[in-house]
Amino acid sequence: SAVISQKPSRDICQRGTSLTIQCQVDSQVTMMFWYRQQPGQSLTLIATANQGSEATYESGFVIDKFPISRPNLTFSTLTVSNMSPEDSSIYLCSVVPRLNTEAFFGQGTRLTVV
Amino acid sequence: GNSVTQMEGPVTLSEEAFLTINCTYTATGYPSLFWYVQYPGEGLQLLLKATKADDKGSNKGFEATYRKETTSFHLEKGSVQVSDSAVYFCAHTGNTPLVFGKGTRLSVIA
Numbered sequence: 001s002a003v004i005s006q007k008p009s010r011d012i013c014q015r016g017t018s019l020t021i022q023c024q025v026d027s028q029v030t031m032m033f034w035y036r037q038q039p040g041q042s043l044t045l046i047a048t049a050n051q052g053s054e055a056t057y058e059s060g061f062v063i064d065k066f067p068i069s070r071p072n073l074t075f076s077t078l079t080v081s082n083m084s085p086e087d088s089s090i091y092l093c094s095v096v097p098r099l100n101t102e103a104f105f106g107q108g109t110r111l112t113v114v
Numbered sequence: 115g116n117s118v119t120q121m122e123g124p125v126t127l128s129e130e131a132f133l134t135i136n137c138t139y140t141a142t143g144y145p146s147l148f149w150y151v152q153y154p155g156e157g158l159q160l161l162l163k164a165t166k167a168d169d170k171g172s173n174k175g176f177e178a179t180y181r182k183e184t185t186s187f188h189l190e191k192g193s194v195q196v197s198d199s200a201v202y203f204c205a206h207t208g209n210t211p212l213v214f215g216k217g218t219r220l221s222v223i224a
Contacts (some may be wrong), residue, residue, distance in 0.1 A: 006157070033211045042203070042216040043158075092157055100207045102148055105157040 002027055002095050006106025013083055013113050020079045021109045023093035028073035031097075033051070034066070037090040046091075049076045083113045115143050116208035120215035123201075127194055127222050135218045137178075137185040141208030147171075147180050147187040148212065150203040160201065161189075194222045 005083045013019050023032070033045040046066055047055040055068040072092040080087050093106045118182045121136040136221035138145065150158040162171030176191045187204060199222045204215040 031210065040219075043214050045211065048211075050216060088154050094158075094211060096211055098208060102146070102163055103158075103205075103212050105159070108155075108157040110155070 002029060002097050002104040004092055004093060004095060004106040006105055006109060008109055010110040011105060011112070013111065015084050015113055017083055018079055018081045019083065019111060020033065020077050021091055021093070023076050023078075023106050024075045024093045025095055027097070029095040029097050031095060031099075032070065033094045033096070033103075034068065034076075034078045035092040035094060037092060039077075039089070043092065046078070049078075053098065064070050080111065088113045115208070116213045118204050118206060118213050118215035118217055120202075120204045122216070123219040125218060125220045128221070129196055129224050130193045130220055131222075133189070133191040133194045133198075133220070135202055135204075135220070137187045137189065137204035137215060138188065139185050139204070139206050139208070139213075141185075141206055141213070143183070143208070145206040145208045148205045148207075149176070149178055149187070149189050150205060150214075152201045152203065152217070154200070161202070169193070194220070196222045196224050198222050 005024045032049045035043040046061045047057045049055045049070040051070045067079045091109045092101045096103045117140045148163045149161040151161045156210045162173040164171040164180035175180045201217045203217045205212040
């Protein structure tokens with residue numbers, strides 16, 4: 001299993017600013033993922049965060065808007081840049097310790113942009 | 115392709131009612147199957163899983179059986195409680211990361 005500490009748990013931000021979300025895992029994992037969950041919706045994968053290389057972004061998400069760092073196998077950050085009210089969502093990090101096994105999730109960051 | 119289809123919510127039940135949330139999947143090979151639960155204001159937690167055909171996953175009174183012949187993994191609970199109010203997601207390992215359904219919101223009223 002894996003335990004993930006994600007912070008902040010929530011924030012209210014002004015439009016045009018940026019917020020960095022951190023995820024710390026209690027063990028080394030290769031596969032880490034960032035999701036967005038808009039109000040009342042399912043999970044949308046933003047990107048796969050690979051240690052030692054650039055993140056791989058899904059269609060509709062770009063590095064300039066959602067830069068990701070993965071400096072080691074236990075830590076990652078997602079930045080939501082130049083925020084607008086449309087970025088108000090829950091952001092979740094997730095790890096899959098072994099291929100074809102379950103995913104573990106952080107507690108989520110509830111972001112409100114005003 | 116890989117996908118998960120689960121019944122749309124919201125589902126509203128009275129306390130002690132029987133719960134079924136349907137889930138069917140499309141995948142290549144033989145994926146592992148999962149149900150996740152998301153309580154208000156929290157991240158997703160694994161509720162139960164099954165890794166091969168005919169396996170039954172169970173936890174906290176919830177059960178689901180891996181039915182390969184019908185590609186289904188329906189979630190059931192015999193008597194729901196108010197504390198079961200949450201969003202439930204069906205998922206499988208047909209891809210990395212997991213393939214998730216859209217979620218079903220359950221509200222249990224006293």
